[in-house]
Structure formats: C-alpha cells, structure tokens
Amino acid sequence: MVLLHTPPGELGSPAADFALPGVSGSIHTLADYQQAPAMVVVFWCNHCPYVQALEQRVIDLAKEMNTLGVRFIAVSSNDTKSYPEDSFPNMKKRAKEKKYTFDYLFDEKQTMARAYGAVCTPDFFVYDQERKLRYRGRLDDSPRNPAGVRKQELKEAILAVLNGRPVPTPQNPSMGCSLKWLGEPKN
Numbered sequence: 001m002v003l004l005h006t007p008p009g010e011l012g013s014p015a016a017d018f019a020l021p022g023v024s025g026s027i028h029t030l031a032d033y034q035q036a037p038a039m040v041v042v043f044w045c046n047h048c049p050y051v052q053a054l055e056q057r058v059i060d061l062a063k064e065m066n067t068l069g070v071r072f073i074a075v076s077s078n079d080t081k082s083y084p085e086d087s088f089p090n091m092k093k094r095a096k097e098k099k100y101t102f103d104y105l106f107d108e109k110q111t112m113a114r115a116y117g118a119v120c121t122p123d124f125f126v127y128d129q130e131r132k133l134r135y136r137g138r139l140d141d142s143p144r145n146p147a148g149v150r151k152q153e154l155k156e157a158i159l160a161v162l163n164g165r166p167v168p169t170p171q172n173p174s175m176g177c178s179l180k181w182l183g184e185p186k187n
Contacts (some may be wrong), residue, residue: 009136009171015039015127016115020075020105023092028073028105030131036071038161040154041125043118043179044074044104046094047085050176051121053144055098058122061139062102065158072102077113078121078180086180113179120176124154128161135161137171 017030033039042058044051062072078086088106095104107113116125126135135157142148157167 009125009133011133011136013133015041015125015131015133016112018105018107018112018115020107020112021088022106023088023095023100023104028103033071033073036069037129038065038070038158039127039131040065040070040072040158041116041127042072042074043077043113043116043121043123045076045078045083045086045121045177045180046090047078047083048121048177050143054122054139054146057139057146057149059098059100059102061152061155062100065155066101068162070158070162074100074102074104075107075112075118076104077107077110077118079110079182079184080108081182082184083180110179110182118179120174120178122176123174123179126154126157126161126167135167135171136174138174141172143175 015030019027019029022028065072076086076091080087091104091106122139124137124139125133128134137153137157139154140149141151141153153172160167
C-alpha cells in the first residue's frame with residue numbers, strides 16, 4: 001500500500017462529464033445531479049484501510065447533507081484484476097451491507113479518475129450548483145480515528161458552498177492508498 005496525499009484542487013474548474021454504472025443497476029451521468037445545490041465526488045474503494053476508517057462518517061455525513069439536497073457520489077476506479085475485492089459485484093455487496101445512501105459508481109476504464117485527476121482513496125471533491133470545483137481536501141482532521149475529530153473540513157466546505165460563502169482555507173489534502181491503475185504492478 002502506497003500512502004499518497006492529494007494535490008491542491010484547481011478551484012473553479014468544471015466537473016467532467018461521466019457515464020458510469022452504479023450499484024443500483026443504472027448508468028449515472030453528470031446531468032443526473034444537475035438539480036443538487038452541491039455535489040460531492042469521492043474516489044473510493046472497498047479494500048483501502050483509509051476508506052474503511054472513515055466509511056461510517058461519510059455515510060452519516062451523506063445522510064445529513066441529503067436533507068439539504070446535496071448529492072454524494074462514490075467512485076471506484078481501481079484495477080479489479082489486481083484488487084478483486086474492488087470488483088463491481090463486491091461493490092454491490094459492500095453498498096448493501098453498509099446501507100450506502102449515495103450512488104456508488106464503477107469506473108472500470110478509469111476515465112473518470114483520469115478526468116478528475118484522482119490520485120488516492122479517499123479523494124474528495126466538492127462542486128457548487130454550477131459544477132465548479134470549490135473544495136478538494138480531506139474529510140476531517142483525524143482520518144484514521146473518529147474520536148480525534150476536531151474539525152469537519154468537508155462538512156464545512158459543503159455548508160459554505162450551500163450558503164454562497166467562500167470555502168474555508170487552507171484546504172488540507174486527503175490521504176490514502178494510491179489509486180490502483182490498470183496494468184500497474186500490485187503493491
């Protein structure tokens with residue numbers, strides 16, 4: 001496992017379009033989320049211990065923000081030949097077991113990961129109503145220990161976007177397992 005930190009986001013850049021299958025059985029596109037006042041995209045996977053450490057916090061935040069119309073989208077882009085636990089059938093199983101309330105999309109050809117510049121899992125992006133990037137950073141200040149959370153940075157960013165305010169700075173990088181690119185040797 002290679003630990004990576006996300007690079008700074010190109011704030012103001014537009015969300016790239018996509019058309020990916022979700023665990024729900026539907027194909028999802030950027031247009032499906034056009035009514036949401038904010039959209040959170042997180043590059044995610046089943047096997048990453050960093051994702052697993054904050055998974056319940058993301059589930060809870062997605063539920064809370066859903067009441068405000070915010071849409072969360074988790075995207076798994078890992079090479080499933082080398083990491084079969086991240087396969088589409090296993091994604092479906094995980095979403096059902098954990099009762100995901102957000103869309104979980106399969107980026108088998110890694111086109112969305114490349115378009116968004118994703119580097120690790122988790123990798124969080126927040127877009128405003130016009131689908132301009134306003135935040136790229138971490139969930140909170142205690143990625144591996146929920147009891148240590150003092151600052152909920154992703155939530156603060158979402159609320160700022162919803163209220164038309166600038167997102168607080170600095171935007172601290174997320175950290176996690178490197179994205180597993182197709183054809184790359186297994187770490």
